[in-house]
Amino acid sequence: xxxxxxxxxxxxxxxxxxxxxxxxxxxxxxxxxxxxxxxxxxxxxxxxxxxxxxxxxxxxxxxxxxxxxxxxxxxxxxxxxxxxxxxxxxxxxxxxxxxxxxxxxxxxxxxxxxxxxxxxxxxxxxxxxxxxxxxxxxxxxxxxxxxxxxxxxxxxxxxxxxxxxxxxxxxxxxxxxxxxxxxxxxxxxxxxxxxxxxxxxxxxxxxxxxxxxxxxxxxxxxxxxxxxxxxxxxxxxxxxxxxxxxxxxxxxxxxxxxxxxxxxxxxxxxxxxxxxxxxxxxxxxxxxxxxxxxxxxxxxxxxxxxx
Amino acid sequence: xxxxxxxxxxxxxxxxxxxxxxxxxxxxxxxxxxxxxxxxxxxxxxxxxxxxxxxxxxxxxxxxxxxxxxxxxxxxxxxxxxxxxxxxxxxxxxxxxxxxxxxxxxxxxxxxxxxxxxxxxxxxxxxxxxxxxxxxxxxxxxxxxxxxxxxxxxxxxxxxxxxxxxxxxxxxxxxxxxxxxxxxxxxxxxxxxxxxxxxxxxxxxxxxxxxxxxxxxxxxxxxxxxxxxxxxxxxxxxxxxxxxxxxxxxxxxxxxxxxxxxxx
Numbered sequence: 001x002x003x004x005x006x007x008x009x010x011x012x013x014x015x016x017x018x019x020x021x022x023x024x025x026x027x028x029x030x031x032x033x034x035x036x037x038x039x040x041x042x043x044x045x046x047x048x049x050x051x052x053x054x055x056x057x058x059x060x061x062x063x064x065x066x067x068x069x070x071x072x073x074x075x076x077x078x079x080x081x082x083x084x085x086x087x088x089x090x091x092x093x094x095x096x097x098x099x100x101x102x103x104x105x106x107x108x109x110x111x112x113x114x115x116x117x118x119x120x121x122x123x124x125x126x127x128x129x130x131x132x133x134x135x136x137x138x139x140x141x142x143x144x145x146x147x148x149x150x151x152x153x154x155x156x157x158x159x160x161x162x163x164x165x166x167x168x169x170x171x172x173x174x175x176x177x178x179x180x181x182x183x184x185x186x187x188x189x190x191x192x193x194x195x196x197x198x199x200x201x202x203x204x205x206x207x208x209x210x211x212x213x214x215x216x217x218x219x220x221x222x223x224x225x226x227x228x229x230x231x232x233x234x235x236x237x238x239x240x241x242x243x244x245x246x247x248x249x250x251x252x253x254x255x256x257x258x259x260x261x262x263x264x265x266x267x268x269x270x271x272x273x274x275x276x277x278x279x280x281x282x283x284x285x286x287x288x289x290x291x292x293x294x295x296x297x298x299x300x301x302x303x304x305x306x307x
Numbered sequence: 308x309x310x311x312x313x314x315x316x317x318x319x320x321x322x323x324x325x326x327x328x329x330x331x332x333x334x335x336x337x338x339x340x341x342x343x344x345x346x347x348x349x350x351x352x353x354x355x356x357x358x359x360x361x362x363x364x365x366x367x368x369x370x371x372x373x374x375x376x377x378x379x380x381x382x383x384x385x386x387x388x389x390x391x392x393x394x395x396x397x398x399x400x401x402x403x404x405x406x407x408x409x410x411x412x413x414x415x416x417x418x419x420x421x422x423x424x425x426x427x428x429x430x431x432x433x434x435x436x437x438x439x440x441x442x443x444x445x446x447x448x449x450x451x452x453x454x455x456x457x458x459x460x461x462x463x464x465x466x467x468x469x470x471x472x473x474x475x476x477x478x479x480x481x482x483x484x485x486x487x488x489x490x491x492x493x494x495x496x497x498x499x500x501x502x503x504x505x506x507x508x509x510x511x512x513x514x515x516x517x518x519x520x521x522x523x524x525x526x527x528x529x530x531x532x533x534x535x536x537x538x539x540x541x542x543x544x545x546x547x548x549x550x551x552x553x554x555x556x557x558x559x560x561x562x563x564x565x566x567x568x569x570x571x
Contacts, residue, residue, distance in 0.1 A: 061414075062567060088414070094571055096403070096406045096409070098408055100319075105317065109310045109313065109314050113412070114416065152410075
């Protein structure tokens with residue numbers, strides 16, 4: 001069972017043996033153990049129907065677990081839901097805003113449901129380009145992107161300690177996606193925990209410290225993003241001034257070597273440190289190492305495990 | 308709870324006012340039309356009708372001011388306007404679950420009982436608004452049309468109250484159905500189906516002796532506007548049944564909703 005190292009007793013989110021079945025014979029989610037530390041940024045990856053949203057809904061008490069338990073900041077959702085949710089800010093994947101009221105009224109109402117004041121509202125409205133004119137309009141007149149931005153402001157306006165977002169960038173244009181990532185980065189720097197699911201590997205790669213991958217209702221792994229990248233194969237291209245024997249720089253992990261004149265192409269698995277030291281001694285004219293993308297990691301893990 | 312109540316009322320305010328004004332206009336027109344009725348003619352006409360037709364007005368004496376005005380309170384238009392208010396508001400929780408509103412609200416520190424309680428109160432307030440606006444039409448008719456002058460205002464108010472209680476019962480039964488439903492359409496069809504079954508049972512009980520013992524099963528059986536207008540009082544049994552059904556249905560709806568899953 002993939003779990004995190006360095007378990008913290010008062011984790012921001014702690015799930016233990018979490019399972020959910022909708023009928024007695026169909027397990028939507030099985031035996032999830034997950035511990036997310038305070039201030040951590042964790043991305044939740046998986047295809048449609050893998051169970052990402054179910055885990056999030058269980059973590060917020062929207063659904064009740066069939067087995068196990070989940071807690072936010074040490075408060076169990078089954079027994080202490082009201083206190084647990086005081087620390088959380090959530091944007092659902094299917095954002096259900098009341099369409100017959102204005103954006104401002106919706107924000108006010110959602111703010112009043114929290115014991116904390118909406119201290120970040122003005123900052124978020126400005127960061128996400130929502131002006132007074134837009135807020136005065138009825139939500140039914142909003143575009144998908146505007147509704148999503150309103151949902152984000154509603155979730156973050158009271159500066160929650162634990163930010164839970166289900167596909168938060170869907171419906172946002174690229175500029176707004178970047179702004180949102182900046183806002184989340186800023187909240188993470190302020191010590192807030194960010195837990196979000198996404199299909200967009202790039203944004204998880206950009207924002208997160210760790211990634212959790214889920215498939216068929218099971219947690220495949222929870223790993224540091226940097227560690228995953230390090231573990232993966234990179235493609236390397238070295239240009240020398242003259243003929244060089246590959247044996248002079250060969251290290252463990254090199255494969256698919258091809259020499260094309262003075263250009264050497266190969267793949268490298270693992271840490272490139274030793275290779276760079278050996279290449280340095282040979283004074284190459286140019287070295288290009290293509291960093292492993294999380295997308296490649298994800299595909300390899302997913303497909304590999306599926307096989 | 309006040310936050311949800313405000314939001315719920317706000318989003319249905321336009322519809323509620325429209326239905327109320329429509330009901331008020333209709334009940335005023337019913338009263339107004341009485342001025343053009345020849346009482347003897349209408350009495351002989353009604354007496355010549357078969358019982359199956361007379362049952363549509365619950366056997367009321369249409370020639371009398373109370374019976375005629377009372378027919379307005381059981382006219383299909385009146386029933387449809389109030390049923391629309393009650394059923395639409397009663398199904399709100401299922402619609403909220405279906406559209407993700409419940410998920411958004413209940414991911415905040417909000418008790419489920421506060422959420423569903425606010426929606427039930429909002430339903431009662433909406434029904435009260437439609438009933439009051441409808442009654443205003445009836446009051447204006449009674450106050451301005453000489454032939455209706457014998458009908459006391461108090462009796463009109465009591466009739467409106469019975470009407471409110473009847474649809475409060477139908478609304479809470481719809482809310483109960485909504486607490487089991489994942490879609491608004493399902494809750495609405497269950498609420499509307501229940502209202503139609505009530506109407507059919509009451510109608511059959513009036514015209515068919517074999518069905519008569521089943522009449523009290525229907526909430527419509529406890530709603531006799533012409534009698535209330537004529538006597539100026541609501542029978543205790545009607546009070547008890549109409550209020551009892553609303554209270555029990557609300558209680559069960561609260562209980563079920565507090566335990567249900569609210570994801571779309």
